[in-house]
Amino acid sequence: xxxxxxxxxxxxxxxxxxxxxxxxxxxxxxxxxxxxxxxxxxxxxxxxxxxxxxxxxxxxxxxxxxxxxxxxxxxxxxxxxxxxxxxxxxxxxxxxxxxxxxxxxxxxxxxxxxxxxxxxxxxxxxxxxxxxxxxxxxxxxxxxxxxxxxxxxxxxxxxxxxxxxxxxxxxxxxxxxxxxxxxxxxxxxxxxxxxxxxxxxxxxxxxxxxxxxxxxxxxxxxxxxxxxxxxxxxxxxxxxxxxxxxxxxxxxxxxxxxxxxxxxxxxxxxxxxxxxxxxxxxxxxxxxxxxxxxxxxxxxxxxxxxxxxxxxxxxxxxxxxxxxxx
Amino acid sequence: xxxxxxxxxxxxxxxxxxxxxxxxxxxxxxxxxxxxxxxxxxxxxxxxxxxxxxxxxxxxxxxxxxxxxxxxxxxxxxxxxxxxxxxxxxxxxxxxxxxxxxxxxxxxxxxxxxxxxxxxxxxxxxxxxxxxxxxxxxxxxxxxxxxxxxxxxxxxxxxxxxxxxxxxxxxxxxxxxxxxxxxxxxxxxxxxxxxxxxxxxxxxxxxxxxxxxxxxxxxxxxxxxxxxxxxxxxxxxxxxxxxxxxxxxxxxxxxxxxxxxxxxxxxxxxxxxxxxxxxxxxxxxxxxxxxxxxxxxxxxxxxxxxxxxxxxxxxxxxxxxxxxxxxxxxxxxx
Numbered sequence: 250x251x252x253x254x255x256x257x258x259x260x261x262x263x264x265x266x267x268x269x270x271x272x273x274x275x276x277x278x279x280x281x282x283x284x285x286x287x288x289x290x291x292x293x294x295x296x297x298x299x300x301x302x303x304x305x306x307x308x309x310x311x312x313x314x315x316x317x318x319x320x321x322x323x324x325x326x327x328x329x330x331x332x333x334x335x336x337x338x339x340x341x342x343x344x345x346x347x348x349x350x351x352x353x354x355x356x357x358x359x360x361x362x363x364x365x366x367x368x369x370x371x372x373x374x375x376x377x378x379x380x381x382x383x384x385x386x387x388x389x390x391x392x393x394x395x396x397x398x399x400x401x402x403x404x405x406x407x408x409x410x411x412x413x414x415x416x417x418x419x420x421x422x423x424x425x426x427x428x429x430x431x432x433x434x435x436x437x438x439x440x441x442x443x444x445x446x447x448x449x450x451x452x453x454x455x456x457x458x459x460x461x462x463x464x465x466x467x468x469x470x471x472x473x474x475x476x477x478x479x480x481x482x483x484x485x486x487x488x489x490x491x492x493x494x495x496x497x498x499x500x501x502x503x504x505x506x507x508x509x510x511x512x513x514x515x516x517x518x519x520x521x522x523x524x525x526x527x528x529x530x531x532x533x534x535x536x537x538x539x540x541x542x543x544x545x546x547x548x549x550x551x552x553x554x555x556x557x558x559x560x561x562x563x564x565x566x567x568x569x570x571x572x573x574x575x
Numbered sequence: 576x577x578x579x580x581x582x583x584x585x586x587x588x589x590x591x592x593x594x595x596x597x598x599x600x601x602x603x604x605x606x607x608x609x610x611x612x613x614x615x616x617x618x619x620x621x622x623x624x625x626x627x628x629x630x631x632x633x634x635x636x637x638x639x640x641x642x643x644x645x646x647x648x649x650x651x652x653x654x655x656x657x658x659x660x661x662x663x664x665x666x667x668x669x670x671x672x673x674x675x676x677x678x679x680x681x682x683x684x685x686x687x688x689x690x691x692x693x694x695x696x697x698x699x700x701x702x703x704x705x706x707x708x709x710x711x712x713x714x715x716x717x718x719x720x721x722x723x724x725x726x727x728x729x730x731x732x733x734x735x736x737x738x739x740x741x742x743x744x745x746x747x748x749x750x751x752x753x754x755x756x757x758x759x760x761x762x763x764x765x766x767x768x769x770x771x772x773x774x775x776x777x778x779x780x781x782x783x784x785x786x787x788x789x790x791x792x793x794x795x796x797x798x799x800x801x802x803x804x805x806x807x808x809x810x811x812x813x814x815x816x817x818x819x820x821x822x823x824x825x826x827x828x829x830x831x832x833x834x835x836x837x838x839x840x841x842x843x844x845x846x847x848x849x850x851x852x853x854x855x856x857x858x859x860x861x862x863x864x865x866x867x868x869x870x871x872x873x874x875x876x877x878x879x880x881x882x883x884x885x886x887x888x889x890x891x892x893x894x895x896x897x898x899x900x901x902x903x904x905x906x907x908x909x
Contacts, residue, residue: 424732469634471681478632478676479746480668481699489695568684569730 252572256561267550272321275539276314303571330547333542336533342530342542349511349548351420352518352525356510361444364503367456371499372492374457375464383413386461389454397451398516404447405520415443419523444521448514452506456499463495470494497568501560508556511549576607577684578647579753579786580629580672582876585642587621587628591877596857598624598637600810603884606754611780611787613797613831615817616807617854622790623677625807626758626883631664645670647751670700673747675740677759681901682743683731690727693746701775716745720775737768740803744776748783756788770896773800795837798822804851809865812870816895826887826897828870876900 283302289293294302324330329340371514374382392400409417421427422436467473469490476486515527522528533541564571587599590703599621600829606612616622627633629644644656648671659667676682682809684690693713697704714724720739730909731739740760757776762767774807777800780787789801797804805815806829809826813826825831832850852869876882877900885904886896896904 437743471676472684474634475674475676475682475743476633476684478668478674479696479699480665480670481695482665485695485699489687494684494686568686569688570732 253565256558260558264551264554267554268322268325268337269318271543271547271550272318276317278539285352295311309367323504330544333533333541334538335541337395337453341540344541345526345544345548347531348526350519350526351523352514352527355441355444355523355525356448357507357512359448360506362508363449363452364456364499366449367498368460368499370453371457371460371462372487372495375461375468376487376491378465378468384455384547385546386458389457392450393452393454395451396516397447397514398520400451401447401520403515404443408443416440417443420524421562440523441471444514444517444523447520448517450483456502459502460495463498464491467491467495492553500563502509503565504556504563505553506556507559508553511552576610578605578645578812579608580606580647580788581611581643581645582629583643583645584624585644586640587624587633588638590636591638595640597860598857599881600808601626602642602807602810602812604805604812604815606755606786607788611777612799613787613801613804614788614790614807615792615794615797616806617792619854619857620742620807621857622792623758624805626674626756626788626790626811627682629656630668630674630756632674638852645752656870666700669747669752670750671752672754672756673750673752674758675743675747675760677762678740679737680736680763683739685731687729687730689717689729689731689734689742693727693749696746696749701770701806712749716749717742719779720745736798737764737772740764740772741775743781744772748779749900751753751783752785753906754786754788756790756827757791758790759800760789762791769796793837794833806833809860810857811865811898813866814897815884815897816897820895826889826895826902827866827899828872828901829866832869864898872901875898 281350283299287299328342330345333339333341333344336344370382370385374385404415405417409415416422416439420437420440421433422440427433473486473490476490481490512528515530517523518527519531526548528546530542531539533545578883582602582604583597585602586595586597588595590596594603601856602621602625604612604614604625614622614625624633624637627637628639630767631639633639639657642657645653646656646667647653648700652864656664656667656672683689690710690713693716694706694709697709697712710727713728717724717726722738722741723746726734726738731742734742740763744760759770760776764772773796776787789797791797794804798821801818803815804818804821805812806821806827807813808829814821814825815832821830825834829850832848835845835848836850838845838847850869855865855868860877863876863878863880864873864882870877880900882898882900883904884898887893887895887899887902887904889902892902898904
């Protein structure tokens with residue numbers, strides 16, 4: 250328990266550091282967002298509206314940096330991440346709120362499927378070493394060595410087209426309005442198939458390889474021989490003794506992968522013009538939309554930290570050796 | 576005495592075809608009811624391979640290429656372990672022949688509690704047993720080997736090396752097997768713990784009546800704890816005799832060398848000699864008797880013909896056998 254509290258304290262500190270960096274870095278960059286906005290509207294803004302924009306972005310010069318910092322924290326706790334330039338005057342939290350579910354659903358579900366499938370196949374390949382399952386490895390390794398955005402482009406080229414079942418871009422049919430109904434959901438699923446397949450094909454082999462190698466390592470441990478000598482059923486030896494122990498490194502890898510769901514597959518979203526967080530980030534970068542970038546980075550940071558915490562908890566639950574007593 | 580386990584002409588190879596290495600060659604050995612049979616030899620002499628071979632636990636590329644392992648169950652007729660189906664083999668394992676392995680530290684799965692690892696044997700072999708009685712049996716076994724029953728919920732890393740090996744002994748006895756194979760069970764432990772654990776094991780054997788095959792390179796332990804000793808060299812058994820006889824009057828020069836390499840605790844001082852040279856490379860065995868390049872008494876036939884294991888031509892040669900040209904066999908074993 251004490252160990253757990255220590256970890257929590259560590260993560261709170263890291264979160265604080267991340268937020269602070271997130272606050273300072275844009276302010277260290279020369280120029281400011283209002284200048285960018287002024288140039289965007291090409292001098293159509295009056296002095297007064299420029300002044301109010303500075304106030305709106307929390308950049309009015311009358312405040313000290315310290316005061317701005319305090320205000321920034323207050324805003325974060327209110328869920329207020331400022332206003333987006335690109336989608337002006339929509340608040341950043343709303344822009345992120347719209348993009349986040351797309352990414353989380355697409356990449357989240359794909360990551361879970363990829364982990365489950367890859368680990369399962371890895372267990373099989375590691376346990377039945379030298380069987381047909383080993384033939385799987387070169388194929389999957391080949392696919393994983395291809396960058397996934399390129400795989401995405403190939404997939405669009407080969408599978409998508411005017412008459413194809415697979416749409417080449419977007420998150421849903423543009424004629425539809427997002428809603429939980431029988432028209433929208435199938436369309437969203439149909440649009441997600443190709444990006445999901447791309448991510449799956451390129452990520453599954455990592456899990457297969459990792460799990461297979463750990464299975465091979467664990468299989469030569471003495472306790473596996475003991476389990477065989479005890480006359481336990483093959484299934485129990487394979488799952489409860491070998492796979493159970495071989496799973497540990499994969500679990501922490503999985504937890505970290507969960508952290509990268511939010512920001513990880515930027516390029517896939519760009520290739521497929523998928524309305525997720527990565528695509529939004531691309532737009533934000535293109536438009537020098539600092540509040541939006543800040544907001545997205547904040548979300549990514551928090552997601553990675555939460556995932557790390559999850560990895561720690563999972564390890565505590567799965568490996569008794571990491572539980573410290575006292 | 577009644578036999579429990581008869582190994583007949585067992586051959587074990589590592590690898591296949593021309594490049595195979597013969598690790599165990601033509602070994603015949605009989606374990607009788609209630610006895611402790613010691614198996615001694617240097618590293619690489621094939622003693623552990625023999626243990627893995629007769630329980631069919633050899634990992635590839637190890638393979639049994641010939642022979643029989645006849646097991647005599649308490650009820651019913653004897654059968655060949657090597658011919659059992661996978662299913663029958665699983666039922667045979669641990670219930671009839673349990674093994675205590677040399678890696679005391681790594682024999683227990685680090686992620687499962689002691690209780691889980693004790694009871695899953697029962698779950699596999701006696702599925703009708705209730706959970707309550709499974710736990711009761713596990714606690715009973717811990718008590719038997721002198722571990723407090725509140726360690727049931729401990730994980731292996733919370734136990735000392737000696738305790739872990741005692742848990743393994745308790746685990747080996749949980750199904751009351753007739754045969755317990757100990758493969759260097761105390762190698763990883765200190766000398767005090769070694770004696771304590773072996774002493775305990777011998778007590779338990781007297782109470783429960785199982786037979787033990789005790790494999791070690793430490794001949795001094797065998798002299799003390801076993802009834803009969805078989806000496807292995809280069810994959811073959813070179814001498815077999817009652818422990819006291821072997822200690823007093825070993826016939827094979829290799830046995831003599833082994834005995835001369837540790838000090839006696841009692842009796843007159845003698846010079847420690849050791850054996851010159853190193854164990855043979857199994858891939859390139861010397862011709863004839865594989866010990867002849869290191870043997871101080873090697874003479875003409877040693878390098879050309881393999882001596883047969885058999886009763887030696889000495890007055891009190893009954894009950895012992897040796898494979899040496901100094902003592903040609905009167906009647907070969909097997």
